[in-house]
Amino acid sequence: MSVKLFTPFKVKNITIKNRIVMSPMCMYSCSNEDGMVGDWHYTHYTSRAVGQVGLIIVEATAVTPQGRISPRDLGIWSDDHIDGLSKLTQMIEEHGAVSGIQIAHAGRKAVLDGEIIAPSAIPFNESMKTPKEMSIDEIKETVRAFGKAAERAKKAGFKIIEIHGAHGYLINEFLSPLTNKRSDEYGGTLEKRYRFMKEIIEEVKLVWDGPLFVRVSANDYSDGGLNPADYVTMAHWMKEQGVDLIDVSSGAVVPANIPTFPGYQVPFANQIRNEANIPTGAVGLITNGTQAEEILQNGRADLVFIARALLRDPYWPRTAARELKYDLEAPEQYRRGWMI
Numbered sequence: 086m087s088v089k090l091f092t093p094f095k096v097k098n099i100t101i102k103n104r105i106v107m108s109p110m111c112m113y114s115c116s117n118e119d120g121m122v123g124d125w126h127y128t129h130y131t132s133r134a135v136g137q138v139g140l141i142i143v144e145a146t147a148v149t150p151q152g153r154i155s156p157r158d159l160g161i162w163s164d165d166h167i168d169g170l171s172k173l174t175q176m177i178e179e180h181g182a183v184s185g186i187q188i189a190h191a192g193r194k195a196v197l198d199g200e201i202i203a204p205s206a207i208p209f210n211e212s213m214k215t216p217k218e219m220s221i222d223e224i225k226e227t228v229r230a231f232g233k234a235a236e237r238a239k240k241a242g243f244k245i246i247e248i249h250g251a252h253g254y255l256i257n258e259f260l261s262p263l264t265n266k267r268s269d270e271y272g273g274t275l276e277k278r279y280r281f282m283k284e285i286i287e288e289v290k291l292v293w294d295g296p297l298f299v300r301v302s303a304n305d306y307s308d309g310g311l312n313p314a315d316y317v318t319m320a321h322w323m324k325e326q327g328v329d330l331i332d333v334s335s336g337a338v339v340p341a342n343i344p345t346f347p348g349y350q351v352p353f354a355n356q357i358r359n360e361a362n363i364p365t366g367a368v369g370l371i372t373n374g375t376q377a378e379e380i381l382q383n384g385r386a387d388l389v390f391i392a393r394a395l396l397r398d399p400y401w402p403r404t405a406a407r408e409l410k411y412d413l414e415a416p417e418q419y420r421r422g423w424m425i
């Protein structure tokens with residue numbers, strides 16, 4: 086049986102050489118508060134490309150300054166960010182990986198000076214700030230900011246855009262009834278709570294015809310919160326809107342006990358994939374090649390997103406190949422070295 090982890094995945098016009106995705110991870114490593122890519126980012130992402138990751142999704146990158154999680158987050162709120170991001174996509178692609186970027190707004194989970202915003206004025210917990218309830222104008226401006234961010238991502242040469250709809254950040258705050266108590270057209274039924282996401286997808290698609298992923302938190306793990314079945318419904322809507330893949334994470338919208346174990350979120354990716362008939366990515370405590378291969382072979386997801394294991398081992402794909410006895414050819418530069 087062929088090793089599925091190392092088979093290509095085609096989405097729209099883009100072919101990813103294998104099924105291994107570097108999951109977006111904020112590194113809070115800008116050298117100051119301007120959101121600019123720096124040497125640290127070039128080294129960090131390019132080393133994972135050299136390590137044979139198929140698709141690198143650059144960390145949650147803020148569509149407005151207020152949408153950062155921390156002051157040191159990457160930004161895509163200004164045209165000034167395009168040059169640094171372009172160099173980053175070039176470096177990633179030179180080493181054979183496809184470059185993607187996650188565009189994001191932190192909402193009430195921003196840890197910043199000044200005002201923070203959310204659908205409703207409810208803090209995440211006692212130690213976090215109370216956000217301001219967004220006006221309709223602020224909602225429209227934020228939707229436009231996602232569109233502008235997509236336009237800049239395109240100019241910077243990214244091949245895939247992922248919208249961050251998970252982990253209790255702004256979009257997720259609109260989706261969940263635990264955080265969205267609005268009584269206007271953006272709150273109430275699931276369809277109304279989905280409206281902010283719907284408008285963002287529409288706005289992004291005005292300027293972006295490449296592959297579009299959305300990350301979701303498929304379970305709030307809390308009474309009265311969202312569950313995987315709600316996300317199957319929303320996955321149908323996203324599919325109708327032209328979303329190409331759902332990257333299925335969970336939790337963090339409200340403080341809750343999350344039962345974690347190897348592959349704990351894979352059942353959600355499986356449910357959405359098979360009930361909404363849309364490609365999915367599985368993420369969460371996927372740490373070895375055998376586990377990743379089983380997820381793919383059993384049709385539970387189309388891609389595996391690897392996060393902390395790739396922080397520990399930038400060459401994780403090689404480690405996985407060795408484990409699966411798959412002959413992953415070394416990059417040409419290394420082979421040249423062997424000949425000396």
Ligand SMILES: Cc1cc2nc3c(=O)[nH]c(=O)nc-3n(C[C@H](O)[C@H](O)[C@H](O)COP(=O)(O)O)c2cc1C
Pocket residue numbers: 108109110111112144145187249251252300334368369370371390391392393394
């Ligand atoms: C340091 C760190 C930063 C993260 N930042 C992001 C992020 O920017 N966007 C996101 O969607 N998830 C983020 N995550 C979550 C990861 O992408 C991933 O979903 C999670 O760590 C579970 O996968 P793992 O068990 O392979 O680490 C972050 C995780 C870590 C450890």
